[in-house]
Amino acid sequence: xxxxxxxxxxxxxxxxxxxxxxxxxxxxxxxxxxxxxxxxxxxxxxxxxxxxxxxxxxxxxxxxxxxxxxxxxxxxxxxxxxxxxxxxxxxxxxxxxxxxxxxxxxxxxxxxxxxxxxxxxxxxxxxxxxxxxx
Amino acid sequence: xxxxxxxxxxxxxxxxxxxxxxxxxxxxxxxxxxxxxxxxxxxxxxxxxxxxxxxxxxxxxxxxxxxxxxxxxxxxxxxxxxxxxxxxxxxxxxxxxxxxxxxxxxxxxxxxxxxxxxxxxxxxxxxxxxxxxxxxxxxxxxxxxxxxxxxxxxxxxxxxxxxxxxxxxxxxxxxxxxxxxxxxxxxxxxxxxxxxxxxxxxxxxxxxxxxxxxxxxxxxxxxxxxxxxxxxxxxxxxxxxxxxxxxxxxxxxxxxxxxxxxxxxxxxxxxxxxxxxxxxxxxxxxxxxxxxxxxxxxxxxxxxxxxxxxxxxxxxxxxxxxxxxxxxxxxxxxxxxxxxxxxxxxxxxxxxxxxxxxxxxxxxxxxxxxxxxxxxxxxxxxxxxxxxxxxxxxxxxxxxxxxxxxxxxxxxxxxxxxxxxxxxxxxxxxxxxxxxxxxxxxxxxxxxxxxxxxxxxxxxxxxxxxxxxxxxxxxxxxxxxxxxxxxxxxxxxxxxxxxxxxxxxxxxxxxxxxxxxxxxx
Numbered sequence: 091x092x093x094x095x096x097x098x099x100x101x102x103x104x105x106x107x108x109x110x111x112x113x114x115x116x117x118x119x120x121x122x123x124x125x126x127x128x129x130x131x132x133x134x135x136x137x138x139x140x141x142x143x144x145x146x147x148x149x150x151x152x153x154x155x156x157x158x159x160x161x162x163x164x165x166x167x168x169x170x171x172x173x174x175x176x177x178x179x180x181x182x183x184x185x186x187x188x189x190x191x192x193x194x195x196x197x198x199x200x201x202x203x204x205x206x207x208x209x210x211x212x213x214x215x216x217x218x219x220x221x222x223x224x
Numbered sequence: 225x226x227x228x229x230x231x232x233x234x235x236x237x238x239x240x241x242x243x244x245x246x247x248x249x250x251x252x253x254x255x256x257x258x259x260x261x262x263x264x265x266x267x268x269x270x271x272x273x274x275x276x277x278x279x280x281x282x283x284x285x286x287x288x289x290x291x292x293x294x295x296x297x298x299x300x301x302x303x304x305x306x307x308x309x310x311x312x313x314x315x316x317x318x319x320x321x322x323x324x325x326x327x328x329x330x331x332x333x334x335x336x337x338x339x340x341x342x343x344x345x346x347x348x349x350x351x352x353x354x355x356x357x358x359x360x361x362x363x364x365x366x367x368x369x370x371x372x373x374x375x376x377x378x379x380x381x382x383x384x385x386x387x388x389x390x391x392x393x394x395x396x397x398x399x400x401x402x403x404x405x406x407x408x409x410x411x412x413x414x415x416x417x418x419x420x421x422x423x424x425x426x427x428x429x430x431x432x433x434x435x436x437x438x439x440x441x442x443x444x445x446x447x448x449x450x451x452x453x454x455x456x457x458x459x460x461x462x463x464x465x466x467x468x469x470x471x472x473x474x475x476x477x478x479x480x481x482x483x484x485x486x487x488x489x490x491x492x493x494x495x496x497x498x499x500x501x502x503x504x505x506x507x508x509x510x511x512x513x514x515x516x517x518x519x520x521x522x523x524x525x526x527x528x529x530x531x532x533x534x535x536x537x538x539x540x541x542x543x544x545x546x547x548x549x550x551x552x553x554x555x556x557x558x559x560x561x562x563x564x565x566x567x568x569x570x571x572x573x574x575x576x577x578x579x580x581x582x583x584x585x586x587x588x589x590x591x592x593x594x595x596x597x598x599x600x601x602x603x604x605x606x607x608x609x610x611x612x613x614x615x616x617x618x619x620x621x622x623x624x625x626x627x628x629x630x631x632x633x634x635x636x637x638x639x640x641x642x643x644x645x646x647x648x649x650x651x652x653x654x655x656x657x658x659x660x661x662x663x664x665x666x667x668x669x670x671x672x673x674x675x676x677x678x679x680x681x682x683x684x685x686x687x688x689x690x691x692x693x694x695x696x697x698x699x700x701x702x703x704x705x706x707x708x709x710x711x712x713x714x715x716x717x718x719x720x721x722x723x724x725x726x727x728x729x730x731x732x733x734x735x736x737x738x739x740x741x742x743x744x745x
Contacts, residue, residue, distance in 0.1 A: 116411065122407065125411060129411065129415070129418075132415075132418050133418055133421075136418055136421050136422050136425065139425055140425050143425065143428075181428070181434070185424075185428075188377070189380075189421055192381070192417070193414075195384075195388050196391075196410065196413075196417075199388065199391055199392060199410065200410050200411075200414075203395060203403060203406055203407055203410070206395075207400075207403050207404070207407065210400045210403065211400070219404060
């Protein structure tokens, strides 16, 4: 029973694990590039969450989408009514495409910035760089 | 789905960000051809956006529903594809608070662009100047988009446009300390936007919609559902989503545990950008969205979680006010001190939100407007001082008030306003906040506001006293007043501070209080 529950929600569990790994790297690791990798891992975990939740079979993510009666093709409507069709909600995928673009821009800026920081300080170790007091 | 809105105002809503983004991309092209046309174009676009937002504010105040709605995208002949009948497409909805913020963004944006004509030459390297204007326009476009968004995902896109352009603008001078500050800013900013996307995901899973207003109806249904109804378990998703949104926006608004980035990033930027960051970005991407989500979308004033969150916000706001003021006292650099003062003032705004009453929220909205004007004024004054004398430390400012009378007079007006000297606008919003705390049955909270005003007086009047009565530590005899294009925006803002203070009842009764009532409906 427990194993079944865990297996049926494995994508959400992986999301949480990835999120924690990324947060750990973002906060604890002193290297700037490792911090950026952590940031990207967290972002990936959120994307995974979106994509997993778009799958109708696991939950009522799209419980407001058109029901069988509103589908024009009769054979398709019957298959939907019988639960033989795995509908995938298109909205989260579209959102994630946008979010990926955003994260690429942020990563690009931060990589450019770390090149500048390396040129100036000769290191990427935050313990040696961060002289600003919080 | 009613799309029977007048042509002018509804299209203006989307035209403001669209024209700004388009001209942002035109600026580098024009700079390659003939750089002389660059500034007129940017000034024209920001002035047009300002006039447009005046028009939108007037139309919103006059409209019977209290908001303007605009649907972008194909509408399938007005027939919805969804079972619930909700529209598919991007919805823009400008309510009163959004319209106030839009006017503020574009007004201050225009003045800062005017100021940048001279200051950008001094603070931005020559080759980067076209991109400075591109990023400035993108930042204003992103913030305008946030103010008018009616959709949980499109606000995020605009939020990222504003955030990414502000990351880049902080580092544009290329000085090493600005690089460090930007890296801190990016990491905290990225964490906050990840939390927000996660919140959007949970919200979408719980409600099945991204439209803020349909989502709020669904949330009301879910949180009031019976324990045995199938909707009941979704309330945990709602709580988690609300928590993620609050964390994300609190980082952006620099509330207490996550304020460190602001004190580094804001002073490291060029002064014109510091003015925009402290005056507008913190408010639009932080507290405005917090108000929008907590009240418009999640509707915590309707009962559930309201008291818990109220206490939480009060504690955070009190710690933010006191710690921001205390940190500001020990600063030696003028711009760093102003940045810590921004943190303290953000605490004031949260204080009004935490009361969850129309008067408290109206006080917050008034303080958003007042602080945006005053803090832009102070950062622009600090920019003039930097431009003319290269003075960064407060102790070096001795007798500067006699060499630059207009600048320091404007700075003094701003300082008096933030401390809360009566005819200035800062006094008025603090008064509204204090009276609403008494009305809400928490008179002891007024003590916090008084202590904080005292602390504000300590660090602001020190600057004023040194600049008029201190002994000059460095040679300033050759220093004269700033060029007119820098002085005019500062003087306009200083006059606005006094006008808003004296005539406060008109904006308060016409805009702030109705906006607060609309949010708490």
